[in-house]
Amino acid sequence: MYQTNQYExxxxxxxxxxxxxxxxxxxxxxxxxxxxPFPGMVIIHHAPxxxxxxxxxxxxxxxxxxxxxxxxxxxxxxxxxxxxVGAKVRAGGGVPDDQVLGDLAGANQFLRSQANVSNKVGVFxxxxxxxxxxLAACKLKGFDALVECxxxxxxxxxxxxxxxxxxxxxxxxxxxxxxxxxxxxNDDKSPSPEQVNQHEAELKKCGKNYEFHRYDGAGHxxxxxxxxxxxxxxxxxxxxxxxxxxxxxxK
Amino acid sequence: MxxxxxxxxxxxxRGKNNGGDWVEVREANVSxxxxxxxxxxxxxxxxFVDESKGPGIRVAVELSVEGxxxxxxxxxxxxxxxxxxxxxEDIPQAAIAGNTHAHAS
Numbered sequence: 001m002y003q004t005n006q007y008e009x010x011x012x013x014x015x016x017x018x019x020x021x022x023x024x025x026x027x028x029x030x031x032x033x034x035x036x037p038f039p040g041m042v043i044i045h046h047a048p049x050x051x052x053x054x055x056x057x058x059x060x061x062x063x064x065x066x067x068x069x070x071x072x073x074x075x076x077x078x079x080x081x082x083x084x085v086g087a088k089v090r091a092g093g094g095v096p097d098d099q100v101l102g103d104l105a106g107a108n109q110f111l112r113s114q115a116n117v118s119n120k121v122g123v124f125x126x127x128x129x130x131x132x133x134x135l136a137a138c139k140l141k142g143f144d145a146l147v148e149c150x151x152x153x154x155x156x157x158x159x160x161x162x163x164x165x166x167x168x169x170x171x172x173x174x175x176x177x178x179x180x181x182x183x184x185x186n187d188d189k190s191p192s193p194e195q196v197n198q199h200e201a202e203l204k205k206c207g208k209n210y211e212f213h214r215y216d217g218a219g220h221x222x223x224x225x226x227x228x229x230x231x232x233x234x235x236x237x238x239x240x241x242x243x244x245x246x247x248x249x250x251k
Numbered sequence: 252m253x254x255x256x257x258x259x260x261x262x263x264x265r266g267k268n269n270g271g272d273w274v275e276v277r278e279a280n281v282s283x284x285x286x287x288x289x290x291x292x293x294x295x296x297x298x299f300v301d302e303s304k305g306p307g308i309r310v311a312v313e314l315s316v317e318g319x320x321x322x323x324x325x326x327x328x329x330x331x332x333x334x335x336x337x338x339x340e341d342i343p344q345a346a347i348a349g350n351t352h353a354h355a356s
Contacts, residue, residue: 046253046285047253047255047284047285048285048287077306078305078306079305079306080305080306080307081306081307083287083311084306084307084309085306086287087280087287087296087298087300087306087309087311088300088302088306088309090255090257090280090282090284090296090298091257091259091278091280091282091298091300092257093255093257094253094255127253127285128253152253153253162255189292190254219292220292221292227290228290228291229292
């Protein structure tokens with residue numbers, strides 16, 4: 001934990017990185033100053049867009065000693081305010097899972113090519129980003145920890161599958177290749193408490209290393225301080241649990 | 252949750268963009284999903300856009316479910332009343348095809 005007589009500094013900037021199909025996309029990269037080695041974190045934004053919250057999130061992790069990259073998963077959809085681009089992607093039914101996985105693999109590679117990043121890289125995502133994080137930790141090699149925050153649509157009914165999202169992530173549970181922590185609000189509609197139970201049952205059945213934390217009095221997105229869903233007490237506790245989990249798994 | 256419930260209507264119209272300028276809009280993207288500003292987890296969102304011009308051309312509204320239903324009924328009632336009085340008019344197809352940046356006045 002930070003002590004008041006410690007030097008602290010970070011660099012946070014927009015960078016270019018190779019994503020799916022080796023496309024050049026942009027990303028926000030925040031990392032502590034110093035030789036490291038710092039564990040890496042890939043931060044996945046939610047469906048509404050690559051917005052300021054994820055920049056702050058990246059800086060928060062950097063403050064705690066992680067080199068973090070947040071790729072712009074909507075880079076190919078044009079540029080404008082995060083809201084306008086997010087609205088465009090919303091109208092198109094989101095981005096394809098395969099493309100997201102390619103971008104996340106690229107983000108992992110970006111971190112692993114940095115001289116001051118250790119050989120441990122985690123992945124963090126909220127909402128659709130939680131779903132993408134779970135997919136990445138199952139389908140890609142090279143993630144050492146997963147933080148899934150209220151991942152919606154991990155459990156999907158057959159009629160909810162689309163060409164862009166052809167497989168329900170829960171079906172990949174057996175391939176999960178790293179420890180995971182999951183945070184959920186008991187008032188959430190997606191994932192509903194029943195879906196969280198299904199998610200957990202599958203992890204248990206497959207013998208995976210996981211911890212789930214369910215919060216009463218919280219719904220979807222209870223970390224978002226700029227939305228009415230914010231829940232101070234649950235959020236503070238959730239962040240503590242996330243940091244303790246990463247301390248254990250990545251440091 | 253991201254519902255990804257979204258439909259698109261082709262439209263002809265004008266909307267006032269963020270900068271206060273009137274812009275041509277050609278599509279209405281209607282979704283029931285996370286709003287950006289309405290203090291709800293989900294809202295009925297309508298983005299009036301011109302896809303050919305990029306994401307920045309967007310006139311957005313985010314409505315409660317009740318508000319959206321009221322709007323729907325009201326639009327229908329106004330169109331019915333105008334139709335009943337024989338005053339409905341529409342843009343000639345030729346004008347749409349040849350369209351343009353001219354503002355409606």
